[in-house]
Amino acid sequence: MKQRKGRIIAIQAALVLLMSAAASYCLVDIGVMALLVFAGFIVVGAAMIFFPRVGTLPFSLLVFIASLPAILSHNILDLGTFMYTGPGYFAPRLTYADLSPEISFTIALGIGSFIITGYLTLSYLHSLQKDYRAMTSGNAEINEVQEVMNRNLSIIAVVLAISVVVSAIVVVLLRIVQPPVANYLKDYPWSIIVFGLAAVLLLAGFLYWMGASRQKTT
């Protein structure tokens, strides 16, 4: 029982370390400051592991916010950049790139994908750990519980791996296809509304199907 619990904690600890390292690198590059930020993330991550009631959201949100400037530095659209100059005042000067060290698109994509996958993995591990505790506190046989946990863990790992690979492929395709398509669509401004509307309707339909029509009660 301890072995299983230890394994989950080891995976969680490894993820916390890697996500903290990635986020601190995105925020302040390598140096003393990066170490301090890294230590701060580690403390929040450790609290998440040892106090399961805290949940995975605070740590993941912190890591995501820390890596956001680096990700936003690769924006295609320029909505204006802002700098905080005092209470209630923003000056349109500082770019996102100024807030974070210069990180290439590939690394930023890797870090972004890793952070979102890490969050999902931590969240699933948290739920598995909770289930494991609930099952072992009952009279369930430990072998059965471990078998279920192992299989569930494998399924989650496979699904997350597939998701990351597919999203990476889509991003690469978008990166290749985006400039010529954008140039082509410039000549047909109405197509943006047609495609945009169709995409929004498709998405809304999918979400409705997911949420409402699949609800079943027993």
Added chain:
Amino acid sequence: MPAKRQLNLIILFVLLLVVGLLFGNIILIGMSLVPFIVVLLGTLIRLPERITIETEGVPPKLQLGKEFELVRRVIIHDGFGPIRLYQKLPEEFELISGNNLRILWKWRRPVMIIMTCRIRCSKRGNYVMPPLEWSSRHPLYLSVNSGAGGDSQGVSVWPHLLKHRQVRSLKDLALSPYPLADVSKIGVAGTDFREIRSYVSGDPVKTINWKATAHRANPASIWPLVNEYEREGRKAVLIFLDASSAVEIGSTMENVLEYSIEAASNLLYYFIDRGYRVGVAVSGEPNRYFYPDSGRQQLTRIIPQLVRLKAGGEPVKLLGTIDMFRHYILNHKPLSVVVTTLDGKSGEVLEKFFDRLKSYYSHRRRSPIVLVNVIGRDLIPQPENYESNLPVLMQLQARPVLHKLRRTGVTIIEWNPRRQSFHAVLAKQVRR
């Protein structure tokens, strides 16, 4: 039904996508695709459902302390993922072997699981074995499903009764040495009219004398009257069972009432098996009366009532039970067996009860009255060391009443359920 996680993933996807589209950020759009694809892949997986459950091995009636094997045959037809099966047991039931909680992983093929539990019931009563509960979960925590299946079967747990062989081996010996009302031979009710008396619970409806009932009825009280015929049979026995709140000594599972019922049921079974006419008067909330009768029908009439019995009412209600059988005692001089405890706070009531009961018997010879004293002091849980002397104190408290009853000629059978079985006590008495 969809779980909270599915909603969270969709919200995460939408948020990242909107921000990504707003800023034209391909990385954020790519990030948004991860939870989206997780949900999308999740929709391809159906959680375990369509479950059929068959049940075997639940007897409708069993004796206290007897074990039985509950078998649930579960077939899961569709779905993929973890499933939890749980057989809830009534509190009074004890799991001896097997497991009432199973957790398993189902692949795509249908699967059959046999859940076997060996169960023992440690308290008499009527119970319902609830249906098997199942709950399945999506492997990606996207939805959950639950339900219950299989029959919910009723189980009636009877007090532990003497084995037939044991009774047969005790030839020609009566519990009491005073066979005052022994009659020539075993038989059923005769045709000689004896009297008209008030109806009591258990009397056949055909014996009601409707004309007499109508004649005697007045607006204040209408109660049926029944014809009583001379019965051909052996000695009559009246069992007085004290089920008042005074016998609630001990724990929920082991208390004086439980053992009193066991003693009363065994006595009933013993005498019925030997052809006696046995009646039972239960003092409780409310009082219950079973007019003396012979045959196994009497057993099946009374024991289910005892199975349902709960303690209640004041101890003084025991006195009322004598009034109900006053005429019967005067006419038949039956052996009266009183099942109660002297460890309770009803000493004075018991003294009055025995005085009144004795007054209906002849003063020239020893009264055929037997007291089965169920010793309850050892049934009280003793959580603290300083409470270890409580049984001794209770014994000292009960001693004066005990001596007084002995002096008045009451035969006393003391039964300590913690030390011996009622079988042993009964066998010891009848061998004397």
